[in-house]
Structures are given as C-alpha cells and as structure tokens.
Amino acid sequence: MNEKYITRSNAVAARELAGEMIIMSAADSTLFSLNETATLIWQAADGTTPLSEIVALRICSEFEVAPDEAYRDALALVNDLERHGILHVSSRPAGETYLEPAKIA
Amino acid sequence: MSLMSELNQRALQRGIPLSVHLDVTYRCNERCEHCYLDHEGDGEMTTAEIKNILDQLAAGGVFFLTISGGEPLIRRDCFEIIEHARALRFNVKLKTNAVMIREKEARRLRELNVEQVQISVYSHREQLHDGITKRPGSLKRTLAGIRLLRAQGLKVTLANVLMKGNLQDSEGVRRLAAEVGAHYTLDPTITPMMSGDTSVLRLRLPFDQLQSVFQDPNLVGDVAEFCAPPPPVDEDALEGYPCSAGHTACYVSPRGEVYPCVQFPITCGNLREQSFADIWQNSPQFLEVRSIRGKDLTTCSSCNHLGTCTRCPGLAWMEGNMRGPSTADCEKSYVRTGIASAAMLARANSRVASIASGLVQIRPFAA
Numbered sequence: 001m002n003e004k005y006i007t008r009s010n011a012v013a014a015r016e017l018a019g020e021m022i023i024m025s026a027a028d029s030t031l032f033s034l035n036e037t038a039t040l041i042w043q044a045a046d047g048t049t050p051l052s053e054i055v056a057l058r059i060c061s062e063f064e065v066a067p068d069e070a071y072r073d074a075l076a077l078v079n080d081l082e083r084h085g086i087l088h089v090s091s092r093p094a095g096e097t098y099l100e101p102a103k104i105a
Numbered sequence: 106m107s108l109m110s111e112l113n114q115r116a117l118q119r120g121i122p123l124s125v126h127l128d129v130t131y132r133c134n135e136r137c138e139h140c141y142l143d144h145e146g147d148g149e150m151t152t153a154e155i156k157n158i159l160d161q162l163a164a165g166g167v168f169f170l171t172i173s174g175g176e177p178l179i180r181r182d183c184f185e186i187i188e189h190a191r192a193l194r195f196n197v198k199l200k201t202n203a204v205m206i207r208e209k210e211a212r213r214l215r216e217l218n219v220e221q222v223q224i225s226v227y228s229h230r231e232q233l234h235d236g237i238t239k240r241p242g243s244l245k246r247t248l249a250g251i252r253l254l255r256a257q258g259l260k261v262t263l264a265n266v267l268m269k270g271n272l273q274d275s276e277g278v279r280r281l282a283a284e285v286g287a288h289y290t291l292d293p294t295i296t297p298m299m300s301g302d303t304s305v306l307r308l309r310l311p312f313d314q315l316q317s318v319f320q321d322p323n324l325v326g327d328v329a330e331f332c333a334p335p336p337p338v339d340e341d342a343l344e345g346y347p348c349s350a351g352h353t354a355c356y357v358s359p360r361g362e363v364y365p366c367v368q369f370p371i372t373c374g375n376l377r378e379q380s381f382a383d384i385w386q387n388s389p390q391f392l393e394v395r396s397i398r399g400k401d402l403t404t405c406s407s408c409n410h411l412g413t414c415t416r417c418p419g420l421a422w423m424e425g426n427m428r429g430p431s432t433a434d435c436e437k438s439y440v441r442t443g444i445a446s447a448a449m450l451a452r453a454n455s456r457v458a459s460i461a462s463g464l465v466q467i468r469p470f471a472a
Binding site (some may be wrong): 010011012013014015016017018022024026029031032033 | 108109111112115116119121163166167168191194195196197218219220221260
C-alpha cells in the first residue's frame with residue numbers, strides 16, 4: 001500500500017460546530033459540512049501522520065469498522081475533499097523537500 | 106433548507122455567535138457625508154488585545170469575521186491582524202475604501218485567502234463620489250485598488266449606498282461593477298450616528314426616489330415578488346426573532362465594546378474588562394435582546410408586515426425603544442407594498458385625535 005499524507009488547506013475557513021466541521025472555500029465560497037468521521041480525519045490532517053495511522057487511531061478505535069473498509073472509505077473521502085480544495089493529498093509527508101526531477105540532472 | 110440556513114439554525118439553537126463584525130479603528134482617510142462614525146482614534150485596542158479577542162472569538166465558535174472600520178488599512182498592523190485571523194481559520198471579509206491598496210497589499214490579501222473585499226462606491230463619476238467622500242481623487246484611487254484586487258482573483262463587492270444626491274448614478278455604479286468583474290450591492294439605509302446625532306438622516310432617499318429603487322428590476326430583481334403584499338402573519342412571525350443581532354451575530358468596536366450589531370450600539374460589555382464568553386452568555390443587554398419575539402413588539406406585533414418587514418431593532422432602539430417600530434423600515438414596507446404599517450396608522454390616528462382634541466378645546470369658546 002502506498003502511504004498517503006493529508007494536509008489541511010490554508011485556503012479555507014473552518015470551524016467546529018457541535019462536533020461537525022464547517023468549511024468554506026475562499027476560492028468559490030462553497031460551504032461544506034463534514035460529518036463526525038470526516039471531522040476526525042480533517043482534524044488529524046497534519047501532513048505528517050500517514051492516513052493509515054489516522055484511520056487506525058482515530059476511526060477504528062472510535063467506530064466498529066474493519067480497518068480495510070475504513071481505509072478505503074477514508075481514501076475516497078480525502079480524494080473528494082482534495083477535489084474541492086479542502087485537503088492536499090500527497091505520497092510524501094509535508095515539509096519534506098525533494099528536487100524536481102528536471103533539476104536533478 | 107440550504108446548508109447556510111441549516112448552519113444559522115444550528116448556531117441559533119446552540120447560542121453560537123456565528124458572525125462578528127470587528128471594527129479595528131474609527132480613523133479614516135475619507136470623510137463620507139453620511140458616515141455614522143466620529144473618526145476618533147483614542148482608546149483603540151492594541152495589536153495584542155485584538156489578537157487575544159480573535160482567539161476568544163474562535164474559541165466561541167465564530168466563523169464569519171468582518172474586519173472593518175473606519176478604514177482598517179490605516180492601522181499599520183492591519184495585515185498582522187488579518188494574518189492572525191486567517192491562522193485561526195476565520196472566514197474573513199474586509200470592508201475598505203481600497204484607497205491604500207497597491208499591488209503588494211492586493212497580493213497579500215490573496216495569499217491570506219481573504220474570502221471577500223467589500224468597497225463602497227457612491228458614483229462612477231469622480232465629481233460626485235469625491236464630493237461624498239470629501240477627498241479629491243478618491244474614486245480614482247479606489248478604482249485602482251479594486252482593479253488590483255480583481256487582478257489577484259479576489260472576490261470584490263461594490264457597495265452602493267443610495268442617498269438623495271447619488272441615486273441617479275446607481276446604474277453607472279452597477280455597470281462599473283460589471284466592467285471590473287465585481288459584485289454589486291445597494292443599500293438605501295442611512296443610519297443615525299453612533300452618538301445619536303440624526304442630522305445625517307437628511308440624506309435619506311425621499312418617498313418617490315425610494316419607490317423608483319423598489320420598482321427597478323435591475324436593482325431589486327423580480328419587482329412583483331419584491332413588492333408583493335405581505336402574507337398573513339403566522340405563528341412563525343409571532344414566535345420568531347427580529348434579526349440575527351445578539352442571537353448569532355454581534356459587533357466589537359475598536360475600544361473593545363461589544364454591541365448586538367454595528368447598527369445597534371447598546372453596550373453589552375467591554376472586552377478589556379470581561380471575557381467574550383462572559384459578555385455573550387451573561388450580559389443583561391444580550392439576554393434582553395434575545396428574549397424578544399415578534400409577538401412582544403410594541404405596535405409591530407399587530408402589523409401586517411410583521412413577517413416580511415426589514416425592521417432593524419437597532420434603529421428602533423435609537424428611536425427610543427428596542428421593541429418599537431423602526432420608522433425607516435415602516436416607510437420601506439409602505440413604499441414597497443403600498444400598505445401602511447401599523448405604526449404609520451397609529452401615528453395618523455394620533456394626529457387625528459390631536460386635531461379632534463384641539464376642537465374639543467375650542468368648543469367652550471364656540472359655545
């Protein structure tokens with residue numbers, strides 16, 4: 001499994017309201033409301049904790065759900081949130097710097 | 106129900122102040138003739154005080170933050186304040202005249218992901234706009250700022266305050282907004298100064314001009330719908346709240362005073378003396394504002410317009426009674442629908458009674 005790292009976007013406004021995260025994108029002013037599970041994933045999206053670890057520690061420990069199924073659902077969710085510009089999904093932890101391939105030579 | 110309505114409903118049920126309007130200064134580089142502020146800079150909160158308040162607001166659940174003034178960019182620390190607000194993930198709307206916005210400022214606002222910038226424009230003609238702001242060259246500088254903001258892709262709204270002297274240019278401002286890719290919004294509301302001085306009310310649109318605004322589809326959309334007679338007053342109107350002021354919204358002045366709204370300047374507490382949570386939850390003024398339902402309003406509870414009126418409790422309070430009618434909104438309801446409000450009828454009856462009572466006084470003389 002290729003590990004995924006998720007980072008909250010700086011371009012959004014967000015506030016937790018009674019256990020659910022309210023998010024508005026500055027780019028198009030679209031308002032989103034994340035449910036309890038999605039809120040836990042958003043809150044844990046620090047860019048350095050692998051998604052699999054977030055799912056194991058924050059989701060599987062809280063809800064009765066099989067790890068594989070929880071990971072698949074979480075991956076679908078974070079990809080959807082990335083499409084809306086709410087999260088960044090990467091195969092590398094945030095903060096790690098790599099030379100662009102074109103610059104290596 | 107839209108997500109925004111649902112959000113407001115949830116905030117109302119839980120007593121969360123979803124929106125806060127924060128004026129960071131009353132100082133301004135313009136002197137608009139209709140302005141409700143005194144432009145005094147004394148007693149302004151420091152950067153640290155404002156940051157501390159922003160921390161408290163975020164903890165209290167505030168999501169929508171309007172940063173305004175005066176002219177907010179006149180403060181040297183304005184960007185530091187916005188930066189702190191964005192780090193706390195507020196949805197930030199900035200109200201400015203854009204006179205101080207150059208490329209660097211526009212770029213920084215984009216980098217900080219400010220959601221929207223609202224700018225007052227009174228006319229597309231320099232002579233008229235500058236005449237209202239009392240600053241020669243102000244329209245030129247404001248437009249330059251707007252174009253720089255738009256070049257950064259920022260959402261800009263041109264707010265067109267309509268008064269006696271500039272109504273004829275509303276179409277010009279609307280075209281200007283379309284030309285620069287900005288939203289257009291109009292507001293025919295002129296409010297008394299916070300000090301209670303009502304002299305600025307002379308600038309309000311008179312009846313016939315307000316009627317022309319309400320009959321203009323370019324300004325109000327569907328005229329038939331906008332001007333439709335009010336539906337019968339129902340339980341929702343009688344049990345409902347007049348507006349969001351004090352319920353899911355409030356105002357913070359540059360001196361730390363907390364009001365229900367910028368147009369409702371009743372001091373509920375001062376953030377230099379109390380925490381925001383304490384003021385929001387326990388202030389007797391907030392509790393009183395929150396206790397008022399449609400059925401509790403003096404005169405308005407029996408008015409046909411109760412469910413559709415734009416009645417401003419702040420303007421009513423400035424007229425002497427937060428449960429009373431707001432004359433300007435009575436007039437708007439009447440101009441819109443042709444149906445007099447209960448307060449207007451009560452005043453007319455009182456005048457008739459006064460004349461009748463005068464006749465009674467001369468009766469002994471006639472006898």
